[in-house]
Amino acid sequence: MSLPDRALARLDSLSIEVPSWAYGNSGTRFRVFSTPGTPRTVQEKIADAAQVHAFTGLAPSVALHIPWDTTDDYAALARFAGDLGLALGTVNSNTFQDEAYKFGSLASLDAGVRRKAIDHHFECLDVMDATGSRDLKIWLADGTNYPGQSDMRRRQDHLAQSLREIYDRLGAQQRMVLEYKFFEPSFYHMDVPDWGTSYAHVSALGERALVCLDTGHHAPGTNIEFIVAQLLRLGKLGSFDFNSRFYADDDLIVGAADPFQLFRIIVEVVRGGGLDPAGGVALMLDQCHNVEDKIPGQIRSVLNVQEMVARALLIDSDALVAAQEANDVLGANAVFMDAFYTDVRPMLAAYREDRGLPADPMAAFAASGYLGTIADERVGGTQAGWGA
Numbered sequence: 159m160s161l162p163d164r165a166l167a168r169l170d171s172l173s174i175e176v177p178s179w180a181y182g183n184s185g186t187r188f189r190v191f192s193t194p195g196t197p198r199t200v201q202e203k204i205a206d207a208a209q210v211h212a213f214t215g216l217a218p219s220v221a222l223h224i225p226w227d228t229t230d231d232y233a234a235l236a237r238f239a240g241d242l243g244l245a246l247g248t249v250n251s252n253t254f255q256d257e258a259y260k261f262g263s264l265a266s267l268d269a270g271v272r273r274k275a276i277d278h279h280f281e282c283l284d285v286m287d288a289t290g291s292r293d294l295k296i297w298l299a300d301g302t303n304y305p306g307q308s309d310m311r312r313r314q315d316h317l318a319q320s321l322r323e324i325y326d327r328l329g330a331q332q333r334m335v336l337e338y339k340f341f342e343p344s345f346y347h348m349d350v351p352d353w354g355t356s357y358a359h360v361s362a363l364g365e366r367a368l369v370c371l372d373t374g375h376h377a378p379g380t381n382i383e384f385i386v387a388q389l390l391r392l393g394k395l396g397s398f399d400f401n402s403r404f405y406a407d408d409d410l411i412v413g414a415a416d417p418f419q420l421f422r423i424i425v426e427v428v429r430g431g432g433l434d435p436a437g438g439v440a441l442m443l444d445q446c447h448n449v450e451d452k453i454p455g456q457i458r459s460v461l462n463v464q465e466m467v468a469r470a471l472l473i474d475s476d477a478l479v480a481a482q483e484a485n486d487v488l489g490a491n492a493v494f495m496d497a498f499y500t501d502v503r504p505m506l507a508a509y510r511e512d513r514g515l516p517a518d519p520m521a522a523f524a525a526s527g528y529l530g531t532i533a534d535e536r537v538g539g540t541q542a543g544w545g546a
């Protein structure tokens with residue numbers, strides 16, 4: 159069996175953005191384990207990301223994180239990436255590591271703290287001007303731990319005003335994506351806890367403000383594919399942070415914990431036009447590799463997404479629509495499950511070979527010896543940073 163023609167064009171245009179922080183050491187609050195060959199500079203992170211793209215053809219851009227990826231010449235960094243066949247993608251801000259942000263950042267009750275946080279986002283926009291990046295991603299740790307600790311409602315007003323200032327500084331080609339998270343690091347309330355809150359803010363701002371959906375940021379049991387469908391319907395899904403989780407924001411390899419959930423999400427992405435190049439949905443990864451090797455972890459991740467896209471494209475849409483319209487409950491479900499249960503790995507191996515890529519990117523990368531080379535060359539690699 160080979161992939162149907164209608165699937166090939168979609169697969170050819172599939173691109174997944176990898177996060178720079180996935181290549182650094184990371185861990186939990188208990189321990190950050192080190193890995194030989196860990197990048198010491200942002201250039202080394204980009205070089206590692208280039209390996210993922212070289213072996214898969216799937217990951218042509220890298221998301222940056224400021225200040226973790228601070229460098230003195232971002233235009234030069236973009237050229238460096240370009241020489242390796244990569245573009246610099248989304249710029250992630252960071253208002254969660256400074257002492258000043260102990261009680262919040264863009265939503266803080268303190269005007270001076272809000273000013274500092276807004277100015278940080280202006281710096282991120284300057285970086286984007288130099289790198290040519292399209293998207294500014296904002297994730298806020300803002301929130302409280304105890305009822306009564308702060309004024310939740312006033313904080314929403316402050317947040318709206320802070321976001322307005324940042325939005326008004328966006329260049330004509332730039333966008334802002336606002337990520338939500340239901341808990342952590344705050345446990346009683348987060349200032350952007352859910353897609354509804356993010357949607358309310360970005361809708362008030364304008365058409366270049368959109369929602370970022372991190373698949374690990376929902377309460378257990380949440381129907382994430384419904385949120386995907388709704389945001390696409392509303393034209394407000396800007397980007398994904400893909401990862402997987404068993405319990406909370408585990409940031410494990412996408413598709414590892416619940417492949418069926420990934421399938422269901424991708425089905426709605428396809429259904430809603432989210433894979434169309436003009437659709438404007440950035441498929442990013444937001445993962446950490448605490449114990450596994452990082453580059454193979456990223457290769458596995460982009461392959462998992464590709465695999466689910468291929469399976470989603472195998473759905474017999476005509477049969478599905480016919481069964482749905484006939485209220486054939488089990489028939490419709492069977493069409494859906496047939497696609498999910500199809501083993502597309504041999505088809506994708508052939509697809510890759512047709513395009514001059516290794517049939518088995520994991521094995522080809524392992525055989526390349528790259529991990530041994532960087533382990534010899536790099537000593538004292540850095541920590542990815544907290545909060546990923």
Ligand code: AOS
Binds near residue numbers: 337407444544546
């Ligand atoms: C935090 O939990 C988030 O998932 C963010 O996307 C975070 O900003 C990102 O991991 C980079 O810091």
Ligand code: ZN
Binds near residue numbers: 297337372399444
């Ligand atoms: Zn995220």
Ligand code: ZN
Binds near residue numbers: 444
């Ligand atoms: Zn997260």
